[in-house]
Amino acid sequence: MSASEKSTHKAPSSALMRLAAAGAGVLMIAAAGAFYHASRMTQPQTVGEVYRVEVGARACEPNAITVAAGRNTFEIHNASDRPVEWEILSGVMVVAERENIAPGFRQTLTANLAPGSYEITCGLLSNPRGTLTVTPSEAYAAAAARPTLKAFIGPLSEYKVYLAMQGSALVSSVTALAEAIEAGDLEQARSLYQAARTPYNRIEAVTDRISDLKNAIDPVADYLEKREEDPAFTGFHRIEYGLFSAGSTDGLAPVAEKLVADVTALKQRLREMKLGPEDLANSAANLATRLAEGPASHGASRYAGTDLAELSDNLDGLAKMAGLLKPVLSEAAPDVARDVDEKLSATRTALDTFKGANGFPTFDKVDEAARKALAKSFEDLAAALSRINQAVGLG
């Protein structure tokens, strides 16, 4: 492993595998002397060859590498006189990197690479970057077509973050609404009503699963025996009824206070909620179906008529869910990924055609034919979303 050892593009793999194994276990003695720096003690098993790259003062050698998609191991030899980090870049994103390689030392890096064109860094920031071309491989395609559990951890985590953020936003927005009601400020309460529902609508796909709180937060009079007079008529629509139909904040303060308590409890439940890989696409498809059959066809906020704005918030939430699955889906089934994208933007367009200078009109201004067309776009979206799970091997 001398520094002068000639570097070759693809050296015979058995000798290099030994080198790589030795490199992985080696403890580097850093320039400071007393401090050594641990490299990864356990290298994942690598199938295939080890690619050697020498980073010199001015460039990488070789400066253009081609590998097959999948797990690839690189051995980086720092032949310059400064510490270097070696990175594989996709655009500005670092796909994999090995940092702090001391002058004269070798380090290995293993990365699971998707087909495509990448760049590699070569020492000084002003040095030209090298290229890394990853060609499609059957093994990679087969693995991508059936993603493992690991592929869903990132999207599910990110969705939990989204739920946490929307949960907090909901508590704030409902608290503001409750304060206006408490103050008896009808105009202010009316103007805050729809915005107060925004975070709820964005996460409605999963709040549907929390039935006790959903029944307290979002019941509609039609499903209650005594309709608006029913004691179980609580939550958002009870407030909507008071503000927009009765035209008064009278008697709404306790309802608003209870709603604040319920959305606060909801926020906590969302934090505790366990989601599985299937849940994102399933919940999204179910909500899209329900929106097509209900609000988009007949309206649901019948006193305020804010349905279009609410559907718009619902759609934002659906787009978030689909967007999180997109990286996995695009690799496993690009046609399904495209279909979902198309249906999302078609639904967005269908909604936005109603939008005027003052935002969305009330739902009574939307005629029967327009309602049908809108419902159809949500129905098509539901159909596209319902294909996702099978396409990523969760069917």
Next chain:
Amino acid sequence: MHMRHLFAAGALAVLLAGPAQAAGEPSLDLVEPIADYKIYVSEKLQKLVADTTAFTDAVKAGDIDKAKALFAPTRMSYEAIEPIAELFSDLDASIDSRADDYEQGEKDPAFPGFHRIEYGLWEQNSTEGLAPIADKLLADVKDLDKRIADLTLPPETVVGGAAVLMEEVAATKISGEEDRYSHTDLWDFKGNFDGSRKIFDLMRPLIEEKEGEFVTKVSGNFDTVETTLAKYKAGDGYETYDKLSEDDRKVLAAAVNTLAEDLSTLRGKLGLD
């Protein structure tokens, strides 16, 4: 059928219906700690944007003393989330690159970011010519905040980050190389340390039962570092690097290197290699 399946789905039912979990595969239990980590990162970024705003304001106002006082505390939030922040190569370079990354070192006109300002404040004792660099730094930090908000964190980067941060300390902080003009390395050290320990603490419940010995050893070394660093607390922050005694430097080096080595096995223990 769809609906019933969805509503009945507790975590267990979902797991059974989900993709096969082979031996050595990660568990869905990672979802919660990784979500919590993203929230931690967001909070650090919020603080970074606020602190960088105050820091760059001071630089632009020509207030050298204030700018010097704000330099190290501002960097701590960045150092704590470095494994994620450095995922964007362009911003990593423009925010946190060192003079060594440039052909002409400090004199290189392309040398940007925190360390360029650090060089101006401490070596040149001047804010002259730093205003555009300060503006760019603030814009980059805001851009970083926005990009990370939209980023799905790769689980292996999060878990691997615990070791990466300790390696970073070993390679650049214990040597006093990072903040070579201001000698505020111990602040950065604490930032890296906090970020590493946060990741470990979030993952701990997932391995505690099976890896009790490992958990005890790692916690012990974290405690050693924390106690040793605490000796150098001064005001809201830390003494300059040159105050670090040779004995303490050795204690820190040993603990940090052991932590880097031990934590590098964390990914494997969680099925993420």
